[in-house]
Amino acid sequence: MVSPLEQAVLALMIFAIMLGMGASLTPRDFYLALRRPYGLIIGLVSQYGFMPFIGFMLATLLTVPDAIALGILIMSCMPGGTTSNIFTYFSKGNLALSVLMTVTSTVAGIVMIPLVLVIYASALDLDIPRENIIATLVLLLVPVGIGMVLRKINANVGAVTEFIGSVLGIVFILFLVVSWIPRNWQFLLETSSATYIAAIGIGAAGITIGYFFARALKLHPRNARTVALETGIQNGPLALAIIVFTFPEEEAAALTAVPVLYSLFIMFIATFVTLIFRRANTAAEQKLPDGLL
């Protein structure tokens, strides 16, 4: 599907982007997110409570083959992906909270993914590739840490790194979409509408439910927007890796349909939601009278 070279280029890009994201953060941002951990807890509940349930409902209500249904379930119980951090950054959400949520849900995933699948798919024996989990964490934490240090050493280096990271972020999103569609054209034509609904529904429902759940628990709108993106945006590559590691090749092809489709459509959904969140953010900004300048 993706050649090792492309994989390396993508990893490098994510590294550079997260370096930039890190350069926009200070240790204090993390301290503040940890000092009031409700956001984090709400996020975890949303991630492993609501998301698998959404997946289960979609798999049950839609008439899809078993392999697709299993794909839906696996996709919905994945932890948050790095992409959620990028979208949180662009939507002017709480990036420190987003990074912490990604880290906690990824670490918790080692226990939570099998546990949730036991509940919904009755004792499915999945092989969780730890190296992928570790790679995700490294690819997230190392550049964020370096970015923060860069900013601390020199605010200009930090700001320039952040700027380059954010430009790369847009390139990255465009690149994924543009390179994905032509090579999967045939697959798109052959896929059933139920699979489409499931692949789109996981992300859309996750963002919506995550947002209203967080708002209902009185989370600040900015944090609620962060939880929403974090909940809806799953770690697609991890789902693919789990499937490839666990199942024989002939089964894996059908199983990967939902994760592959999800990974495409989440880009559109998240971009759309980010634009709405940016607007909400601007609308919530204090209007300062002209006199000040």
Added chain:
Amino acid sequence: MTASQRPWTAFYGPNVRPDIKAAPYRTIGEMIRAVSETYGKAPAFTACLPNGMNGTLSFEDVDRMSDAFAVYLREVAGLKAGDRVALQMPNGLGFPVAAFGVFKAGCVLVNVNPLYTADEMAKQFADAAPSALVIVDMFADKVPAATRGHPIPNIIVTRVAEFLPALPRGIVGLVQKHWDKSVKPVEVPHIRLPDAIAAGRSHQDAEKIEVDSYRQSVQPDDVAVLQYTGGTTGVAKGAMLTHANLLMNMTQTVELAQEFEKGKEVALTALPLYHVFAFSLNLLAFYWIGARNILVPNPRPLSSLKRAFENYKITWMSGVNTLFNGLTHEVWFTDSPPRHLKFASAGGMALQSSVAEEWERITGKPVLQGYGLTETSPVLTFEPLGKQRAGTIGVPLPETMVACLDDDGQEVPIGQSGEIAAKGPQVMAGYWQKPEETAQVMKNGWFLTGDIGVMDADGYFTIVDRKKDMVVVSGFNVYPNEIEDCLATHPGVLESAVIGVPDNATGEAVKAFVVKRDQSLTEADIRAHCKAHLTGYKVPKQVTFRSDLPKSNVGKILRKDLRAQELAQTAAE
């Protein structure tokens, strides 16, 4: 002046001298030179953009660059001592370099609000007749219209990211040009500020010019700055602030505060430097005490200040009520308030007690209110630290006499209201080429502020009302005549009257009462018309249509009656 006449001196800190006979320097140029030699390579100014990109000039850098700019003005542009140089730019590293260069050249600085419309600029240029204009590229497109009929021979163009390191400067330039499109091509013949400095420097080296010689002829009582306040007749009115005025006010303010450690402070300059409050306090006083000044080009939205607060250990900041109030409502600010702040200073408009309390609750440090006018360089009174009294404007500065006078110019008894009047070394030399306007405010040695106040037995003052029709919107003076003149040029307006009404956000807001000539005239028409000719803060926030306006028997529109009606209505609600 004796202590019995000045009960407030008892509330000064133990080391405050109540009398300061002379400023520590003869001219501002001399101050800049001496201070630069003392602090040398220490950072003097840091411009911090909203995304954290920044640039820093040391005291030595500013000294050297402003020398070169002074040489450019005198030798290349051909200006003489006393010639006016207009400066129209937001906060940035170009500001101190250009302003200090003007002082070193022995010229007179004219501060111009960069957001002024071409009409407003034209009025000010016509009055001040500057020989050079330093303007930021974002607003340079207004120059042709603003200088029609009275051209300015030397136009120097600067930019927001001036003197930042090349990479951030390039990025900011690209973003401004292609993303916000906030920079338009400059249509008039001009030179870029860095080129002007380079030209000045090569001239200086080639001719072995002693920049100090330029200011030898400058006397302490010569005008240093023309600071415009608008005018009662809608014509621009420039307060002549002398070198002694500004140097004394800087000395008096720092003397009263006592809290500052020379060479150790980090000041946040979010207020625009072209406004007298930040100009005098942030630019001059904090340079003098060797502080590092963090310049923020635009505090809007307030999140633009986030990086400045995160990246620098701010020990002091100045602001207006609007700014303090806004910050107390920003989550990022209340979550991590500045930890190194000693206190903050408020001026420009009344500081609401609720805002002061909230600020102190969040930061743990007080915000002290001061009072003054453009005409008084600007500070007259400040709350002394540790002895602040909410709702008051504090006590007069050292070497300053403030009193409340009745209509005959006699001091009223303690506790009674009268027009606040002041005497002191910071009172301006007069209005530029306006002897009649000057005579109206300078009587029997007093400068009349137009504000009605009360002094208590301890010498703390409180503002209760205003005598002039002037409206103060978030620290900026708005003269009703100017707005009414603008309204009169709209064909659909028969007549109008403008007053100030209380406003939670801006202290006061402009309200226009309009009698229609054309019945189809709408509030939106009025606002669009005003927006085209006036800066944002002058545009009426409220517009009310009426069939007539209250008038005296000689036909003069009575703004005070409108104000009374308005207040009665507000009270009724």
